[in-house]
Amino acid sequence: MPKTFSLNFVTPEKQLLRALPVESVILPALSGEMGVLAGHTPMVVQLGFGSLRYKADGKEEEFAVLGGFAEILHTEVNVFAEGADLADEIDEEEEKQKIKHAKDSLSRKDADIDFEMAELEIKQALTRMKVKKRRLQ
């Protein structure tokens, strides 16, 4: 049996995981993916957009994470994500629609739109799609 540590995963809206014993976590740090095993040095990591995967009981689960933080302690890891979606629940068609919609509103220059919002939306949708694709492989 590999050593386990507990994983807490929260978003502003919801607690996704509470003290789940896991064997490993891969975090989408700003500078690239980062793997964490039990007994890691305490650390605070800023998260970018990407995939968060963890192994519990030999099974791997995956989330698309949209920015946030992770606090790594000796026996637990706390992940604070701005937004998160379970990879298996991501609908690629829906994400494509969102991207199309955001691009449309960006191309209509006259309209009163929030460029940052639209760009963020595209970025989020792309992240979700990427995670979904990875998951399907």
Add this chain to the structure above:
Amino acid sequence: MESLRDIRQNIKAIKSTQQIMQTMKMISSARIRKAQDAMENARPFATKMLEMVADLKQEVLTFPEPDDGKESWASRFFVNKTGDPQRLGLVVITGDKGLAGSFNAVILREAVSFLKKHQDKEIFVFCIGKKGRDFISRFRKKNIQIVYSSVGIFPKVTYAHAELLGEAILKEYFERNLSSVTLIYNDFKSIGSQRLVSGPVLPFDLFPSVKEEDETEFLFEPGIKEIFETLVPRLVKANMYRILLESQASNLAATMNAMDSASKNAGELVEALGVKLNKVRQAGITNEILDIVNGAEALNG
């Protein structure tokens, strides 16, 4: 004396109002369940985040001061030595509608006493909810200025609302060099009771619940400065989100209670009017009988 018709109309009117009140009560009680769930779901994020920052206590206290002798960003946030004592922020969270008992009144009363107490200072107000905005904007005083307002967000508060409010507070706090920001809102204790809370948002009271001295040393990725600059605003937003949800649930609970007692009162009124109606009707019948008897006697006589 009122005629039978008048009383009947009166009863009908009260009954239909009562129906509206009962419906409003039902709507609130249906929504309150959801609001409470949202509140409970949002709590772990805010509390976990506070725990994390509390873990970083050592790092925060020894945060490097900038070379130019100015107060560092983190220190402004947590301690604030250089804010202008003549400039204050005030966040007022009320509902959009009345019909909620004293829900808005207690908040506005507290806001007025705050404004009176700081008459000689410049006050920048953030209003959530129509009642508060309308009330504050009626003050035509030079020293009171509404810098942010948002109406119609209840009963559908999302994290995006909290982000906007949090960003506005932080922006004004740093740009206008406020010395503190105070918040007035109703805390949700239970469906039966809400508690008025008036307390500081900024500078951020970092260690209300730090237990033992924790000597863990942390690594930071990317750097401590970058982490703090993104983490700290999030702390405020997560906190604001929790507070908006608390207000939302309290507002619904207050509406529910107010409508409950109002429809009870309406029921009592209807009952009293019913008695009156019967009396008037009986009096009419007695009069008619008297007329007939008198007429008969006159004929016999």
